[in-house]
Amino acid sequence: MANKSKSKKNVDRVVIRFTGDSGDGMQLTGSRFTEATAIMGNDLATYPDYPAEIRAPAGSLAGVSSFQIQFSSDNIGTPGDKLDVLVAMNPAALKTNLADLKTSGIIIANKANYTDKNLRLSGWELNPLEDDFLRDYRVIALDMTRLVSNAVEDMDLSLKLISRSTNMFALGLVSWMYDRTLDSTINFIKDKFAKRPELVEANIRALKAGYNYGDTIEEIQHVVTVSKATFEPGVYRNIVGNQALCFGLITAAEKAGLDIYFSGYPITPASDILHILSGYKNFRIKTFQAEDEIAAIMSVIGAVFCGDLGITATSGPGMALKGESLGLAVATELPLVVLNIQRAGPSTGMPTKTEQADLLQALFGRNGESPVVVIAANSPADCFSTAFEACRIALEHMIPVVVLSDAFLAHGSEPWLIPQTKSLPKIRTHLAGKSNGFNSFKREEKTLARQWGIPGTKGLEHRVGGLEKDIETGDVSYDPINHEKMMNLRQQKVDIIANDIPPVDPFGDKNGKVLVVGWGSSFGAIREAVNRSRKENHSVGHVHLRHLNPFPLNLGETLLKYQNILVPEMNSGQLLLLLRGKFLIDASGLNKVQGKPLGVDEVYDKIIELAGA
Amino acid sequence: MANKSKSKKNVDRVVIRFTGDSGDGMQLTGSRFTEATAIMGNDLATYPDYPAEIRAPAGSLAGVSSFQIQFSSDNIGTPGDKLDVLVAMNPAALKTNLADLKTSGIIIANKANYTDKNLRLSGWELNPLEDDFLRDYRVIALDMTRLVSNAVEDMDLSLKLISRSTNMFALGLVSWMYDRTLDSTINFIKDKFAKRPELVEANIRALKAGYNYGDTIEEIQHVVTVSKATFEPGVYRNIVGNQALCFGLITAAEKAGLDIYFSGYPITPASDILHILSGYKNFRIKTFQAEDEIAAIMSVIGAVFCGDLGITATSGPGMALKGESLGLAVATELPLVVLNIQRAGPSTGMPTKTEQADLLQALFGRNGESPVVVIAANSPADCFSTAFEACRIALEHMIPVVVLSDAFLAHGSEPWLIPQTKSLPKIRTHLAGKSNGFNSFKREEKTLARQWGIPGTKGLEHRVGGLEKDIETGDVSYDPINHEKMMNLRQQKVDIIANDIPPVDPFGDKNGKVLVVGWGSSFGAIREAVNRSRKENHSVGHVHLRHLNPFPLNLGETLLKYQNILVPEMNSGQLLLLLRGKFLIDASGLNKVQGKPLGVDEVYDKIIELAGA
Amino acid sequence: MSEVSTITLSKKDFISDQDVRWCPGCGDYAILSQVQKVFPNLGIPKENFLVVSGIGCSSRFPYYLDTFGFHSIHGRAPALATGAKIANPDLSVWIVTGDGDSMSIGGNHFIHVLRRNFDLNILLFNNQVYGLTKGQYSPTSEIGRISNSTPFGSVDYPFNPPLLALGAGGTFIARGIDREQKHLQGLLYEAYKHKGTSLVEIYQNCWVFNDGAFASLTDREIKMETQLILENGKPMIFGRNQDKGLMLKGSKLEVISLTKKNSINEVMIHDEQNKIQGLLLSELTYDKNYPTPIGVLYREEKPTYETMLHNQLATALKTRGKGNLDKLFNDSHTWKV
Amino acid sequence: MSEVSTITLSKKDFISDQDVRWCPGCGDYAILSQVQKVFPNLGIPKENFLVVSGIGCSSRFPYYLDTFGFHSIHGRAPALATGAKIANPDLSVWIVTGDGDSMSIGGNHFIHVLRRNFDLNILLFNNQVYGLTKGQYSPTSEIGRISNSTPFGSVDYPFNPPLLALGAGGTFIARGIDREQKHLQGLLYEAYKHKGTSLVEIYQNCWVFNDGAFASLTDREIKMETQLILENGKPMIFGRNQDKGLMLKGSKLEVISLTKKNSINEVMIHDEQNKIQGLLLSELTYDKNYPTPIGVLYREEKPTYETMLHNQLATALKTRGKGNLDKLFNDSHTWKV
Numbered sequence A, B: 001m002a003n004k005s006k007s008k009k010n011v012d013r014v015v016i017r018f019t020g021d022s023g024d025g026m027q028l029t030g031s032r033f034t035e036a037t038a039i040m041g042n043d044l045a046t047y048p049d050y051p052a053e054i055r056a057p058a059g060s061l062a063g064v065s066s067f068q069i070q071f072s073s074d075n076i077g078t079p080g081d082k083l084d085v086l087v088a089m090n091p092a093a094l095k096t097n098l099a100d101l102k103t104s105g106i107i108i109a110n111k112a113n114y115t116d117k118n119l120r121l122s123g124w125e126l127n128p129l130e131d132d133f134l135r136d137y138r139v140i141a142l143d144m145t146r147l148v149s150n151a152v153e154d155m156d157l158s159l160k161l162i163s164r165s166t167n168m169f170a171l172g173l174v175s176w177m178y179d180r181t182l183d184s185t186i187n188f189i190k191d192k193f194a195k196r197p198e199l200v201e202a203n204i205r206a207l208k209a210g211y212n213y214g215d216t217i218e219e220i221q222h223v224v225t226v227s228k229a230t231f232e233p234g235v236y237r238n239i240v241g242n243q244a245l246c247f248g249l250i251t252a253a254e255k256a257g258l259d260i261y262f263s264g265y266p267i268t269p270a271s272d273i274l275h276i277l278s279g280y281k282n283f284r285i286k287t288f289q290a291e292d293e294i295a296a297i298m299s300v301i302g303a304v305f306c307g308d309l310g311i312t313a314t315s316g317p318g319m320a321l322k323g324e325s326l327g328l329a330v331a332t333e334l335p336l337v338v339l340n341i342q343r344a345g346p347s348t349g350m351p352t353k354t355e356q357a358d359l360l361q362a363l364f365g366r367n368g369e370s371p372v373v374v375i376a377a378n379s380p381a382d383c384f385s386t387a388f389e390a391c392r393i394a395l396e397h398m399i400p401v402v403v404l405s406d407a408f409l410a411h412g413s414e415p416w417l418i419p420q421t422k423s424l425p426k427i428r429t430h431l432a433g434k435s436n437g438f439n440s441f442k443r444e445e446k447t448l449a450r451q452w453g454i455p456g457t458k459g460l461e462h463r464v465g466g467l468e469k470d471i472e473t474g475d476v477s478y479d480p481i482n483h484e485k486m487m488n489l490r491q492q493k494v495d496i497i498a499n500d501i502p503p504v505d506p507f508g509d510k511n512g513k514v515l516v517v518g519w520g521s522s523f524g525a526i527r528e529a530v531n532r533s534r535k536e537n538h539s540v541g542h543v544h545l546r547h548l549n550p551f552p553l554n555l556g557e558t559l560l561k562y563q564n565i566l567v568p569e570m571n572s573g574q575l576l577l578l579l580r581g582k583f584l585i586d587a588s589g590l591n592k593v594q595g596k597p598l599g600v601d602e603v604y605d606k607i608i609e610l611a612g613a
Numbered sequence C, D: 001m002s003e004v005s006t007i008t009l010s011k012k013d014f015i016s017d018q019d020v021r022w023c024p025g026c027g028d029y030a031i032l033s034q035v036q037k038v039f040p041n042l043g044i045p046k047e048n049f050l051v052v053s054g055i056g057c058s059s060r061f062p063y064y065l066d067t068f069g070f071h072s073i074h075g076r077a078p079a080l081a082t083g084a085k086i087a088n089p090d091l092s093v094w095i096v097t098g099d100g101d102s103m104s105i106g107g108n109h110f111i112h113v114l115r116r117n118f119d120l121n122i123l124l125f126n127n128q129v130y131g132l133t134k135g136q137y138s139p140t141s142e143i144g145r146i147s148n149s150t151p152f153g154s155v156d157y158p159f160n161p162p163l164l165a166l167g168a169g170g171t172f173i174a175r176g177i178d179r180e181q182k183h184l185q186g187l188l189y190e191a192y193k194h195k196g197t198s199l200v201e202i203y204q205n206c207w208v209f210n211d212g213a214f215a216s217l218t219d220r221e222i223k224m225e226t227q228l229i230l231e232n233g234k235p236m237i238f239g240r241n242q243d244k245g246l247m248l249k250g251s252k253l254e255v256i257s258l259t260k261k262n263s264i265n266e267v268m269i270h271d272e273q274n275k276i277q278g279l280l281l282s283e284l285t286y287d288k289n290y291p292t293p294i295g296v297l298y299r300e301e302k303p304t305y306e307t308m309l310h311n312q313l314a315t316a317l318k319t320r321g322k323g324n325l326d327k328l329f330n331d332s333h334t335w336k337v
């Protein structure tokens, strides 16, 4: 199929958000569009957002589910701030998303759902499709339900089934508008409904009906095309953050020659990690759904003591529960990895929304001086390297590592350059062999890593525990000076890792007016904002910290090279406190705590404010 | 009884440490001596220290238990750095404590216990009482067991019973040396063994035998006397920190007109709080020993929702467990008080030893931005006012408050000026009366406290929970801007409390070379060190922070008035990080993490280093 | 509670102004409706109810009831309810919880509240799945359950909720079904009447993630064969024609058919207060060869925790007099300066 | 484990170099000694033992055994052991725990490990008190216990450990006494032999805070009257002259005296595999009108969690082939640049 009747217009980037009721299949629609876009060779970033309820009342504001994608011929790092197209399958979706649409942006609405009842439920006094409320936008309001009915007329399907296929109609239409092929979606439909041929047929017809409908719409003058982005050469796939985390873990296990032991207790947005890993039993991944988060991490400690690569994943409230046990891992110096996929707090907060407010919890959420390594992922694809790095540090340094991701990374996606597995480095372990006179506290000079003597190996019998230990023998000790030495040792084990990680090397200007220091999922927004301001000749650099504890060795001196330090965070200033406290630098924060990713504009505005001053 | 045969010598202060096996009754001996000293009108401070095991093997180093007291004619704030007298009932006690004895200090030893077996168990190659290893000290080595046997010869007691009374002999001897009367101890013995007259007799005889033996000892030339200290006029008693905490809570409940609901799970050194409060049922104190620390705080949340003054107490590991629940208290804005009696960590650490390394845990040990109020006690007696203040803030501001104490304060004691209960202020609450159209989120302007609508009151029916809430109605809300407003509100509720607490007013110099900023149990050591350095004409001030979150309003400007800021802490720099991060001031730390209180000398040396520079 | 006798409340007094946010078809709706029907008839002023929950689909329950409600955190509702009941024993406290909430993360508080025997009521919505987190198997899912966290089938043996509750010392154990609405109403009354901790396990259909889990018990065609409806003092019979019964043979229950003469006399009589019978009935939970008991499995009267505690308070007050601060402060050696 | 047949170990191989730090007179010594006697005789190389504990006096246990040991945190030993057993099913894993550790803070992990049926062994040192924290009442203390936290007497009904374990789905439940050393040794063997989670409750005297709690069971004069020593397949008789027995009457146990002719035939035969019998025996725990059962109360064979899990791993390996990273990365649509 080709678009024949309309001329084409090429643009750099497009932002589309599919929105509708939880039951409208918007997540599916979005991810199908994403796949088609990936195939076209654009760079892309996606962001799904859905309610905390499984299925809030149909038509209610609380029940709106959305999926946003930005695709571009440039390299991009965010799903975009403002929308070019808003697909709003019902009035509630229009209500909650309209504010993000650009002036003159396109609204695609399924008229059939703009009933009186739905309008009332979502608080519209008048039908916005009918009065001139939307005059600043280009509105394509169609009765998709009727259009799909027409397309499947001969099939004798229930109305319910027909309405359920309207999402495919919308997908078809948007695919036409942006010149995406339908093939991958058609294959997907065939696969998914393999056992129900009538559904295959209905969905494909709906999809094609939408696509073909494109030609007839007057509001649309051009088919819009987006050129391929330039990528580093290699083989790519699209990847979601949580999946990339899992791939990183599996790779690390292989490179260390260990089995993975994973235990978690379901919690949004970390549950997928358990789901994904439990599917790879042929990688010898042992997964255990524990009775709670404490049992999960404690069982990981047990498995690690027995020589597995042990991992647990959770989100904020679960992380709070793990505090005491993580302290035990610190005291016993066992290598384990704790993934915290952050969500908006405090307490239960807004479980499906994103935030990065657990940094200080990761550092300090335990009793006593209890240092752990903390690293963070920057983007969905970067979750791969971050997970690998976490395992590397844990195993090579015999130390617990906390990885911070968040809801935005967890469910967002982007193209991923599939690595050459052979070229990835091996990971060393401190597994001890059979021995006489084994001492679990004999340490490697470089890392201060102690020996990992696992049960089942002759001669390594020894005891560990949470009481303070003699620095020479590992036996229980209440000696005051020994305690101080051990505390210093534990801190040193963290600090020493700074020798083992890359120094920071600012992107953009290496010194000058403004340095933006970020961490975590704000990477894309900051990078784009820095790029934009540099194009306008502002002198701006960007450092994005993967390693939050310890910091890279040259971070302090780097900060001194700029007049202003800006620290954008989706919290109220947690990295900011650390940087100020450690380096006594008058950095300022850009703090947004709305359960939403940082926008490029917000960061850009703040940079300009500082750069202009 | 009076000391007739020796002349008297008056000194300013004396430090004595009673040490022996866990079974030797040193805690009892120490507290009896303390009572006698209190009666003499000296200022005093005590510090008990004992092993984590209930009763480690007899004679072992691990089994040594000790009780230290300093008493003085000056006002003092610590049990003293170096000992004038070391009572060492066995060789293990001598071994572990000798290093703290002043040169020329007195050792009192029970020769009978310096057997070959005990010497071996405690790692002495030779009997130190016999070779000249102790030549730098004044050694009074007696066979107390034989001396007590002689005293009870006619009574036909078992050797076990006789050995068990040697602590009374030692107490008698030391009492004679420092001119304390025996009356209070005799009364105590009569009370304690009321049902076993033979024990009353034996213990009193042993006590008197020790006392009378004083006269015969050549090594001792003088009976040492210590003049009364000058105290603010009033009625005094000696008080232990945990008890003072309880008194503060009970007083606050009375002043607020509420019942106390207390729930805890036993943990050293917090268990006493449960023990003490469970004894006062006639104060309508409801105590509940929960199945764990989480149940304890959750039940407190339930009780507070129903209108009680709710309190829980724990130590570090238990505090880690409470993190998630404390977050719920933050989200629901309920007034509760969490007491963390800190001990040495990380993990199980050294359960009976002191430390103050849970400050950052108190502030940040939860998911999300979850601010709570944090205050700390300075001294055993100060625990009273701190507990009262915690309840006041919690109730008047409808907010959770964390109180930090530690093992040193918990079990240490000092004289307490008994307050005039009538003159203590009333505490306001936000309890709502019957109402129509009740809104739990209606706020008092000054404090932003919400209304406390408790079950059982007509018209107040409403729902609370851990999900984010609409700032106007309190209903669940996932609105992004509302979330940010709520986050700011929760922070503001903490910040606003700064208007309600005294500004800092440095002790000593109001500006100058060095300001020492401390918190918690280091008060006494810092104050003495500051006093000492000021006597030597150094310009030094001391600020001791009760309020750690929020800080007093004028703290920042106060810091600017000094050239150097010194922050001594029994951790690796937690307040230090906060002060540096918040005020960008190049403060430096004096950090001791040995499970032991800070010493006056250590602080003094550091002050001189900074003041001299 | 002086108003008790004069209050007249109706279902609508217990409907809150919040939108109910469960999936269409969820069994939770039916349970909500029964609770809203029963509460007004208990003779309790509306302000004396407190409904506490954890986290889960089921735990949204308190939002929809117009009385005092606390949507707490995952698994901890029994602990919160404990504090509330001790603080104010006059409240009628109800816990609403799911199978994950109560038996996975909350298992410890669950067994402890049962052993302590507070006078409160637990409604356990057992849908044998984690609803809110999208379908993982739960501690009551059958072994072998394929779910997103167990694509190869779970290898966990499930808990048997009534047996666990009996093991923990529970004093009132009952079971109902979301769709058996009248029967469920009856259980709610009984639970309320019991002075002690009442556990009502309610089989609840999760339409999205575990639809039909209890179909064999609710299907009109066969439910007479699969439900054993317990009535105190009555023989344990069941079947479309009430033609089957349970008999105790040695120490085991057996299904017998009542066709033969006299055999009704061999059928076990349900004695709610017989703990061993309660245990025998609980043992049937997962056994496909037996009908599933619904109704009150076990009931035992013994003093509640809060009664004993408040008695201690009252006694202390009587014997020691009202606490006096000045006396307290001076209860040890004092001296004057 | 190829060395199994040739290893000869003795008690001293299991004595570690750490000083034992319990109070003189503590029952823990006797238990330690029995374990040190049994371990060398199980045919397991010393390096294949892993002993895990929580926190409490009893939980110091691993330090004193010369094998792999983990002194973890309060209440969490079963969770740690779970991970260890899944990671390496070849290990012989032993949990040592106290009544507070396992049933107060650790109650949830305790019931979950029992239901999942890992092949590991739990030694529950029940001294009916919190030893390490100096004497508070515990979840197994009798109601009314005066302790430092309950000066007016506790108002908590205690857990009944075997009944709780049965309620949770435990597959091996036994009870021993610190001072019945030979008997205890036997139980340790049985526990080891059972392929599933074995719970051995051991009544243990806390000399300092609860001395004499089990005096009626250990006192030479009367213990024959108070202990019911269970032997599989044998009638449940007891008494100084073996002259008393337990009989099942309806659904209740009754003590009968065997003086009358024939009545030995009425005595219940102990059938370890009969769950209802197990429940009946558990019910006797606190009943002063009955003897206290010691020995194996219940035993049931069913597949262990780790076996089923490792079978899944093996099957996946067979059907899908060894996991391959490159295949994994390319398992979705890819494109080349």
Ligand SMILES: Cc1ncc(C[n+]2csc(CCOP(=O)(O)OP(=O)(O)O)c2C)c(N)n1
Residues within 6 Å of the ligand: A265, A266, A267, A268, A293, A317, A318, A321, C055, C056, C057, C058, C059, C074, C097, C098, C099, C100, C101, C102, C125, C127, C129, C130, C131, C132, C133, C138
């Ligand atoms: C500490 C914590 N861990 C995990 C979660 C995630 N979580 C929410 S509800 C739930 C389980 C829900 O299952 P169930 O209790 O059976 O309730 P249902 O949704 O089936 O009614 C989980 C795991 C959480 N909210 N908090």
Ligand SMILES: Cc1ncc(C[n+]2csc(CCOP(=O)(O)OP(=O)(O)O)c2C)c(N)n1
Residues within 6 Å of the ligand: B265, B266, B267, B268, B293, B317, B318, B321, D055, D056, D057, D058, D059, D074, D097, D098, D099, D100, D101, D102, D125, D127, D129, D130, D131, D132, D133, D138
């Ligand atoms: C999280 C936590 N809470 C509380 C404690 C304090 N604690 C240590 S052991 C113990 C109870 C011990 O009782 P039990 O398990 O019966 O062991 P026993 O000492 O009697 O052998 C408690 C409450 C702790 N160590 N950690």
Ligand code: SF4
Residues within 6 Å of the ligand: A054, A055, C021, C022, C023, C025, C026, C027, C028, C057, C058, C127, C131, C132, C205, C206, C207, C208, C209
């Ligand atoms: S997910 Fe299941 S339990 Fe939850 S609301 Fe939907 S149908 Fe009900």
Ligand code: SF4
Residues within 6 Å of the ligand: B054, B055, D021, D022, D023, D025, D026, D027, D028, D057, D058, D127, D131, D132, D205, D206, D207, D208, D209
């Ligand atoms: S306190 Fe009790 S349980 Fe603990 S070591 Fe001493 S006697 Fe044993």
Ligand SMILES: [Mg+2]
Residues within 6 Å of the ligand: C056, C098, C099, C100, C125, C126, C127, C128, C129, C130, C131, C138
């Ligand atoms: Mg459920």
Ligand SMILES: [Mg+2]
Residues within 6 Å of the ligand: D056, D098, D099, D100, D125, D126, D127, D128, D129, D130, D131, D138
């Ligand atoms: Mg115990």
